[in-house]
Amino acid sequence: MTWVIHILNGIAFGMLLFLLAxxxxxxxxxxxxxNLTHGSFYLVGGYIGLTVMQRTGSFVLALVVAxxxxxxxxxxxxxxxxxxxxxxxxPQTLLTFGFxxxxxxxxxxxxxxxxxxxxxxxxxxxxxxxxxxxxxVYRLFLIAIGLVxxxxxWWFQEHTRIGTMLRAGVDDAEIAxxxxxxxxxxxTLIFAVGAGLAAxxxxxxxPVLSLYPGADFEVLxxxxxxxxxxxxGSLRGALAGALLIGILDDFGKAFFPExxxxxxxxxxxxxxxxxxxxxxxxx
Amino acid sequence: MTTKKMALITIVTASFxxxxxxxxxxxxxxxxxxxxILLPLSGNFAENGQQTLTGLKMYFDEVGNKAGDRPLTLxxxxxxxxxxxxxxxxxxxxxxxxxxxxxxxxxxxxxxAVNAFSRDNKVPLVLSGDAGADExxxxxxxxxxxxxxxxxNGRSVASAAADWAYHKGWRKxxxxxxxYAGGVDVNFAFAQAxxxxxxxxxxxxxxxxxxxxxGPYLTNLxxxxxxxxxxEPGADGLRLARQYSEFGLKGKLPVMDIYGGLVFESNLPQLxxxxxxxxxxxxxxxxxxxxxxxxxVAEFQKRMNQLPANEGPNGYVGAHAVVDAIKAVNGDLSDTxxxxxxxxxxxxxxxxxxxxxxxxGQVIQTMYIRExxxxxxxxxxxxxxxxxxxxxxxxxxxxxxxxxxxxYKDSKNSLTDCARLLAKK
Numbered sequence: 001m002t003w004v005i006h007i008l009n010g011i012a013f014g015m016l017l018f019l020l021a022x023x024x025x026x027x028x029x030x031x032x033x034x035n036l037t038h039g040s041f042y043l044v045g046g047y048i049g050l051t052v053m054q055r056t057g058s059f060v061l062a063l064v065v066a067x068x069x070x071x072x073x074x075x076x077x078x079x080x081x082x083x084x085x086x087x088x089x090x091p092q093t094l095l096t097f098g099f100x101x102x103x104x105x106x107x108x109x110x111x112x113x114x115x116x117x118x119x120x121x122x123x124x125x126x127x128x129x130x131x132x133x134x135x136x137v138y139r140l141f142l143i144a145i146g147l148v149x150x151x152x153x154w155w156f157q158e159h160t161r162i163g164t165m166l167r168a169g170v171d172d173a174e175i176a177x178x179x180x181x182x183x184x185x186x187x188t189l190i191f192a193v194g195a196g197l198a199a200x201x202x203x204x205x206x207p208v209l210s211l212y213p214g215a216d217f218e219v220l221x222x223x224x225x226x227x228x229x230x231x232x233g234s235l236r237g238a239l240a241g242a243l244l245i246g247i248l249d250d251f252g253k254a255f256f257p258e259x260x261x262x263x264x265x266x267x268x269x270x271x272x273x274x275x276x277x278x279x280x281x282x283x
Numbered sequence: 284m285t286t287k288k289m290a291l292i293t294i295v296t297a298s299f300x301x302x303x304x305x306x307x308x309x310x311x312x313x314x315x316x317x318x319x320i321l322l323p324l325s326g327n328f329a330e331n332g333q334q335t336l337t338g339l340k341m342y343f344d345e346v347g348n349k350a351g352d353r354p355l356t357l358x359x360x361x362x363x364x365x366x367x368x369x370x371x372x373x374x375x376x377x378x379x380x381x382x383x384x385x386x387x388x389x390x391x392x393x394x395x396a397v398n399a400f401s402r403d404n405k406v407p408l409v410l411s412g413d414a415g416a417d418e419x420x421x422x423x424x425x426x427x428x429x430x431x432x433x434x435x436n437g438r439s440v441a442s443a444a445a446d447w448a449y450h451k452g453w454r455k456x457x458x459x460x461x462x463y464a465g466g467v468d469v470n471f472a473f474a475q476a477x478x479x480x481x482x483x484x485x486x487x488x489x490x491x492x493x494x495x496x497x498g499p500y501l502t503n504l505x506x507x508x509x510x511x512x513x514x515e516p517g518a519d520g521l522r523l524a525r526q527y528s529e530f531g532l533k534g535k536l537p538v539m540d541i542y543g544g545l546v547f548e549s550n551l552p553q554l555x556x557x558x559x560x561x562x563x564x565x566x567x568x569x570x571x572x573x574x575x576x577x578x579x580v581a582e583f584q585k586r587m588n589q590l591p592a593n594e595g596p597n598g599y600v601g602a603h604a605v606v607d608a609i610k611a612v613n614g615d616l617s618d619t620x621x622x623x624x625x626x627x628x629x630x631x632x633x634x635x636x637x638x639x640x641x642x643x644g645q646v647i648q649t650m651y652i653r654e655x656x657x658x659x660x661x662x663x664x665x666x667x668x669x670x671x672x673x674x675x676x677x678x679x680x681x682x683x684x685x686x687x688x689x690x691y692k693d694s695k696n697s698l699t700d701c702a703r704l705l706a707k708k
Contacts, residue, residue, distance in 0.1 A: 002502055009498040105325070113330025114549040114589075115518035117525060127531045133502065134531025208526070209495050212518040214327040218493055253490070254499035258696075260462070261491045 001131045006250050012139035014246020015146025016208070019201035020219055021226035021238045022153060023194030029170045029233025030190050032089050033082065037096040038198050039220030040103035045070040045199020046211040047111045050118045059121040066203045067196040074195025078188045100216065108213050118206030138207060145204065149197075150239050157235060166190065170233060225264050229271045231281025240279050315356040316609060316616065319376030321397060322387040322412060323364035331389045331594050332361075335412045337586050338598025339386070341579070342606070350609035358382060364389065366396035373400045383616045384409060386601050389594075391416035391465060395425065402427040405619055409626065410434055411601020413594060417468060420645035420675060422685075429619065431626045431644030433604045434597040435566055436675055437465055438472035443650035443670045444512065444541045444564035445476035446678065453509035455485040456539070458698060459500060459523065460514045462489040469514045469541055470698060471691035476678055478701035484512075487698040490519070497523050501530040510537040513545060520544030521553070528557040538562065543664065546655050548592040551662045559662060561655045567596050567635045568653045568664040579634035596634045600646075604629045604638070637671065645675045 024038045049066035053059060077099060085091040124138035157163040168176040169183055177183045201219075202211070209215070222245075230241025245264055252263025259266065271278065320339060322332035336359065348355045358380050360372035369388065376382045385401060386409040388394045394414030401408035410419070410432040417436050418425045448456065456477070460470035466489070474484045486505040490497060504511060511532075515523050524545035527533055540546055543563035551558065569580050569590045579599060583591040604626060609616070611625035623644070630639040636649035649671045653664035670677075676684040688706040689697075697703045 005502045006499060009496070009502070013496050013498070108325070108329055113327075113333065115521045117521055117550075117553045119553075119555075127529055129531065132506065136526075136529035138529070139498075208522070210518050210521045210525070212327075212521075213329065215518070218495070222495075250496070250499045253494075254503050257489060260489065260494075 010247030010250035012142045014243040015142050016205050017226050018146055018239050018242035021223045023197035024223045025227045025238040027194040033092045035096050037099040039216035040100050041070050041195045041198035042202040042219050043216040046202030046206045049203030063203050066199045070199035071192040071196035075188050075192040078191035113213050115210045115212035117210040120207035225268045229268055231278030234280040237280030315354040317356045317382040319382035319385045320359045320387045321362050323389050324361040326363045328364035328389050334594035335598040338595035339602045342599045342602035350606045351614055353614035366392045369393040370396045370400050373397050377406050386411045388412045388414045398427050401429045409601055411598050420643045433601045433646045437468045439673050440564050441469045441472035441541050442476040442678055444539050445473045447652045448539050449480040449482050455483050456510045456512050457486040457505050457508040458484055458512045459488045462491045467695045468691045471694050474698040475704045478704050484698045497526045512539045514541045516544040521550045524554055524558050548590040558655045563653050566648050567593050568666050570663050570665050575632050576634040600633045641674050647674045
């Protein structure tokens with residue numbers, strides 16, 4: 001029975017990692033920007049969700065408001081700042097690094113430094129008995145929502161016009177532009193979607209991982225590990241990488257506790273040696 | 284104006300100026316004494332810094348920023364929680380601003396760095412922040428004659444937890460301890476004291492700092508234990524508290540939370556009834572019904588709009604000690620060792636209980652065992668037992684403490700081995 005719980009647990013954690021990494025991967029795939037503000041989008045999204053939840057008591061509203069607000073912020077950052085260094089990746093990455101600090105200080109100022117925990121909706125507030133053990137229902141919900149988002153993103157990429165444009169842009173931005181695809185608009189849109197996904201992860205993780213100064217940096221590292229393992233720019237890679245890391249992390253901590261500090265990094269190092277481009281990455 | 288007159292004025296002015304510079308300055312009563320406060324006010328420890336600062340300021344305000352008839356000037360510097368920044372700011376305070384005393388300091392890393400600065404520059408350092416590394420106030424390489432600590436240390440809180448756990452009837456416990464020097468220190472102190480009484484740690488889990496998901500640790504917990512003993516500060520504590528009840532362990536395995544990281548005052552309202560019945564040990568709880576504490580809590584809530592946890596009272600007590608010591612030497616801080624002796628001699632009632640210091644400058648105070656109970660519909664850390672006058676070597680004498688063969692540094696992987704923990708040199 002403990003095995004079942006460990007696996008479920010790894011998958012649930014993996015799904016959180018997927019939500020977190022998907023946006024980062026999308027943005028890198030299209031724009032070649034390593035978005036260091038990604039963790040801040042997660043944290044600010046979580047905090048906004050927390051405030052909405054406290055004011056209205058609605059988890060759904062918290063999700064919607066947080067995702068919309070952070071997506072807007074993301075779009076604004078792309079439009080008014082990153083755009084100025086079009087296709088100049090190093091200044092763009094540095095710019096996102098600066099935003100990381102600005103958001104960190106802003107959130108410390110607004111939400112304070114004590115760790116805060118989002119309340120989960122009433123229906124998820126119990127655990128499912130499993131023999132001698134018990135498993136929290138909320139984590140099963142996380143697994144479900146992760147699958148829904150993964151399916152949604154796949155459909156978006158494969159079966160919508162914007163998805164087609166996105167794939168064209170990833171493959172060859174210049175040719176895509178020559179074919180009349182408005183790559184600039186696409187950039188803003190994808191940056192907003194990526195930011196929104198991070199915010200979604202923030203709100204969903206809030207009841208499990210809690211929100212606090214420094215969480216932005218911690219989750220950023222997790223997200224990087226996942227996209228490196230999965231392959232930068234690939235959604236499929238982000239999903240595979242996230243599940244792999246989630247499960248390995250759980251088993252590592254459970255069965256090799258003395259390596260708990262780097263259960264996440266050992267698989268990354270191994271993958272980098274065997275497949276430098278990641279599981280599903282292309283050159 | 285004639286040249287002669289000019290020359291005269293020049294000479295008079297110059298000699299007057301020379302007099303001011305050369306003459307030994309008497310400690311005029313009106314001269315303010317400058318106190319340098321080193322606290323992290325930005326970064327991850329900003330909240331700890333802010334709460335300590337509030338406590339410090341509360342006491343200084345209470346005495347009208349005066350010690351006897353000497354006015355006090357506070358100069359606050361932000362250390363960002365980084366040892367190197369803390370030392371730079373300490374140097375600025377001492378050599379630039381001319382402060383007579385340094386106080387504050389939240390992390391042990393900063394404390395060890397500033398401790399060295401204090402020793403090298405012979406500047407009194409009153410640790411009034413969290414910094415709890417045991418060795419700072421023990422004979423050994425870190426010993427510093429210019430240091431006193433009025434806040435806390437790691438092992439006393441853990442020893443009280445062990446004593447209470449044993450007398451509660453628990454004989455075998457599992458520990459979940461944050462995997463860093465401070466965490467090992469605290470868990471070692473617990474295991475050693477528990478072994479000495481006749482108990483045993485049957486499983487020791489060490490989640491790293493920043494563990495997002497305690498799922499694997501909770502699933503692996505040995506269900507045959509009488510109780511789980513935890514030490515998880517910060518966000519880790521909040522997460523573990525929530526996940527503990529999520530994994531259905533609440534009510535099955537009782538919890539003794541050393542330092543109250545799970546049941547931290549700002550966590551409680553967020554956790555609802557998830558921690559109801561959790562035991563914890565600390566040198567303070569806002570629920571203490573003493574006049575000193577009730578007055579303190581009311582004022583703290585007015586200033587911070589939240590209940591104090593450990594930092595606020597620590598800052599307040601630190602300021603109290605500094606003011607009392609300045610009064611004891613009549614505001615004359617020129618003899619540093621005399622001032623340090625006055626600091627070590629302070630004794631007063633505080634929100635934490637009775638405060639005094641030992642010969643090494645470490646605080647002797649009361650340890651409380653608390654239980655989370657509903658008070659007026661809100662979960663709160665209600666005191667259920669107390670250990671007065673706990674010194675840093677308790678439950679051993681200093682000689683007995685020094686006779687143990689192993690310290691926490693060589694014991695992380697042997698918490699379950701009582702024979703080793705109790706081995707003598």
